[in-house]
Amino acid sequence: MVSIRSIPATPSSLTPGDLPWVIEHREDRCTLCGRCTAVCPVNAIKLTYMRQRMPKLVLTSTERGSSFRTFVGIRQKTEIKNRCIGCGSCEMVCPNAAIKPQPNTMSDRFKFQNTAGGEAEKRGGRRNVPGPNLLDKIIFNRISMLTDPALDAGRHEFYLNTLLGRVLSPEEYIRRKTTGEWIPPVREIFPFIIGSMSFGALSPNMWLGLLQGVAYCNEVLGIPVVMATGEGGCPPWVLKSPFLKYIILQIASGYFGWDEIIRAIPEMQCDPAAIEIKYGQGAKPGDGGLLMWFKVSKLIARLRGVPEGVDLPSPPVHQTLYSIEESVMKMIQSMSMAWNFRVPVYPKISGSNSAKSVLNNLVRNPYASALLIDGIDGGTGAAYNVSMNNMGHPIASNVRDCYLDLCAQGKQNEIPIFAAGGVGKNGNVTQNGMGLIMLGASGVHMGKFMMQAAAGCLGSESNRCNVCNVGLCPKGITSQNPKLYRRLDPDQVAQRVVDTFMAIRTEMKKIMAPLGRSQSLPIGMSDAIGISDESAAKRLNIKYVC
Amino acid sequence: MCRLALKTASEPFSPFSVLQAMEAMQEGYDGSGLGLLLRGLHFTDYSYKAGDPVLSGIAHTEGALHRLNAMMQDLGFEQKYDHEFEVDFSKVEAADRFKYILRVYKKPKSWENFSEEEVEHELMLTRLALRKDGEENGGDLTAFSFWPDVVMIKEVGWPLGVGEALGLNTNRINSRVCMAQGRQNTNWGINLYACHPFFIQGIGTMTNGENTAFIPIKDWLTGRNFPGYIGYQSDSEVFAHILHYVTKQLKLPLEAYKHIITPLKTAELLEHPQGDFLRGLRDACRRLIIDGPNAVIGTLPDETCLLTMDAKKLRPATIGGKPGEWAIASEMCGVDAMIPDRDQSLDYQPMRQHTIIVPPDRQEFKIWSQFDQFPLPQAA
């Protein structure tokens, strides 16, 4: 049957009220300056002419009954590609507070339609599960009261650092020292690490700002912060700079950027902090990295050794992979060898039921320096919705299981476990991180939190913004378009990095002091934490408190 | 907070004198328990032969005593001396005490060809077997120590009261080293195994204060799978086990203990003559870092005594005395009470970097600082 075309009602016709974010525009305040439409990263709003009937009562038959006026106003587009992402940029630039995005609290019909052209929904950013997560619910309840009065967070000296690297058993350490054999490299670092975000996913200004902040933390404040590159290499000037020692270089299945790195080795002034081999990522487990073509600029293309403007999907597995054991062993060994066994090399995997097997494999590999597990709440530059929302393993129980497994073997000091994925997701970064440390992690990686804290990323778990994948980042954090990333001042980012780490340091002391801990990081101090969720307490083997 | 007293003298003395000294420090304990460790034994009615293992414990029922006798016999031990305490049960708070055990045994014939290490291991296993047997039978048998030249007594009550109840004032047992702890109950219920001093293979320590890093340390020690690293009814037991681990397993000198429980900071180690080795040692033993406040007082099999502090809140302790006779106590008045006739101006309260070592000759005590070099195997 032929459809009636006069009513615009295709299966995909949407109204603004069907979209996740609805623009509220007050025509009475709007001066039609056009700033909002100019700033909108997705062209969600347009200035448009509209016609309004002006009815009036006419008593003579020679005149027409109504007249019309034409005016200019703001309208929200309803095409999927132009849907409002709620970033609020328009609100930010509006001089008259005339416009703002509102989350759609009614049914979000858009979800059912966001498959135009057969493309499943993709986005950047984070998992969309709002509200407190399990880590937010952990409380620290072993308060020093009686025979060990609490410490003074402001005046006592605290040892807050952790170790990244393979630590030998005391017996083996003494044996090797006596015989002069190789002792694996160990780095003493701050336990909150800026997690892997690639040069490519991040804009040059963001990257520079982070690095500047990290350098300041190390060199001026004495907080040994390190940051990890994602897949995609490292700018050559950094490779040859003394700042390399603050950087964990990541190698992932696309090997992007490694030509440059390997070539730069002879000219390096210092060793990198560590090498991270990425086998998996919490946001999209079992999937390779993805840099969408929008972001493959000239600079990125050069760094990665690829043509400009093409999608860069990395394979889900390393090409050397025959079996994970073999791959891990070979890669760890070759990366160690590249720096003459002076640099810790560790794998990063996505949280998974199988994390324990990977860990046990590493325990037997004398060159493996650590294990980083990235839980389901991790973020990404680009992934399919379904991967981000539904694939993976929450970090808390994964880390706990692995830690207890190491304890059973007495090896918890030998292979440090690092945790990632949702640390600071709701802003409680120190509490989340210390919770994980007391569950057994040696430190935590945080990505999204740093973008939010250091650069004002707009993303939220209610699917605000989250367009990091298409290079339209309204803040200039995840864009390769100079028009956008020049919005971000690296100096200001650096300042925020420093502010953030100083605050974390203070909060760590504020947590450790009442627990009576100051001499070492309370890794695995599970007697200090509790949770008001009985089944979680049981699962994590910590105290249930109510 | 508990009260601690240790006296070491070249001439054996009665433990009761130490209990009397505890009286001086009375505000610090609540009568929930007394622990005693005697070393360098001298019995008035028995001439003790060095090397014979001494079993200390309590049989809470007659049945337990029979089982103990049978077990020791089966293991091939020959009983040489059974010390009969002159117990006044009316003064003992607990009702379930059948017999306080202090027995000297002769090692089984089958051990003749054992190395020293094997003998030590077997002695520990025997103690653990007795302990396990007690635990499996509703706690009717308690074994504190089984080691040459060491006696341990633990009982609920006020120190002087316990001493009188067990007849320790009769001078029948004397020793050259006596450690005593009056307990302030901060643990789970009153458990005799939770009472200091703690003992493992000749090493005894007692501590006051809380060990906030207890769980990670316990988890790590448990992971060694060493049969003696069990118990942990008290968070202070780990201090004894760490000392054992450092000196017996790692075979490091006593000085290393301090470097393991309270390592120097990185910046300090960079300046230290053995900084490179010590930094690695700190990393390797990171899970053994204590987080006081604690004063740790201990003795080693050769009658060396030691005192060391945690690195921050300095639970103070004092050493004082004169050549041939030294006292260590958690309060200065304790030292006064044990050795009143000494030059008080020479008393010493160690700081965070110090270990006080009283060598077996007891001529003087050594103040060893962590910042100093110390004798190490070639490793350093």
Ligand code: SF4
């Ligand atoms: S909130 Fe952002 S995406 Fe929505 S209209 Fe405003 S600028 Fe455009």
Ligand code: SF4
């Ligand atoms: S502000 Fe930029 S980085 Fe943050 S969610 Fe939006 S696009 Fe992504």
